[in-house]
Amino acid sequence: MSGLAVLTRWAIFSSFLTIVSLAVSGIFQPADAADAAEIEFRVNRSLDQFRQEIQGSEALLKKAKAVLVLPKVYKAGFGLGGEYGEGALRVHGKTADYYNMIAASWGFQLGAQKKTVLLLFMTDDAFSKFRTSDGWKAGVDASVALIKVGAEGSLDTQNINNPVVGFVIGQKGLMYDLSLEGAKFSKIKK
Numbered sequence: 001m002s003g004l005a006v007l008t009r010w011a012i013f014s015s016f017l018t019i020v021s022l023a024v025s026g027i028f029q030p031a032d033a034a035d036a037a038e039i040e041f042r043v044n045r046s047l048d049q050f051r052q053e054i055q056g057s058e059a060l061l062k063k064a065k066a067v068l069v070l071p072k073v074y075k076a077g078f079g080l081g082g083e084y085g086e087g088a089l090r091v092h093g094k095t096a097d098y099y100n101m102i103a104a105s106w107g108f109q110l111g112a113q114k115k116t117v118l119l120l121f122m123t124d125d126a127f128s129k130f131r132t133s134d135g136w137k138a139g140v141d142a143s144v145a146l147i148k149v150g151a152e153g154s155l156d157t158q159n160i161n162n163p164v165v166g167f168v169i170g171q172k173g174l175m176y177d178l179s180l181e182g183a184k185f186s187k188i189k190k
Helices: 005-025 037-053 057-063 125-131
Strands: 066-091 094-121 164-170 173-175 184-188
Touching: 037 057, 037 066, 037 094, 057 066, 066 125, 094 125
Parallel strands: none
Antiparallel strands: 066 094, 094 164, 094 184, 164 173
């Protein structure tokens, strides 16, 4: 391979690394960044979908101290990847604050996807730690138990004892083979 071809490939790779780094650091905001009204609309729609698709979800939402809903989390990668999404923290059904989620990953990955992430804070202690942190990281500040749903699409809410539980919903429904490890959640102004 010629020196020019190697240099061109390195320039493309370096540009990609720069974009991913800026996205992860929060400097580069996606074009899809929404205003408060758009986030509220998307959060309401996501919660409605969650209630419709998962039996027992309403009882779980009532039991939770708060729920963070990120209706549109985008993930893209080509070897290195990044994720970004914005949403609202609901306490007793009302929006308390807005948050974003940023994550980086590496390994074999190619393509893009969109998903919805819901985090339910089941204890006062877990919720307090989330609210008082300056950039809460899943797996570092608290572990997030991703919940699997039974064959009939129902939850056994009696057996959910984790302080923070999470749900990831893709375009084809609930996804539970994913991880939120290392995702950083930070308060944003809208």
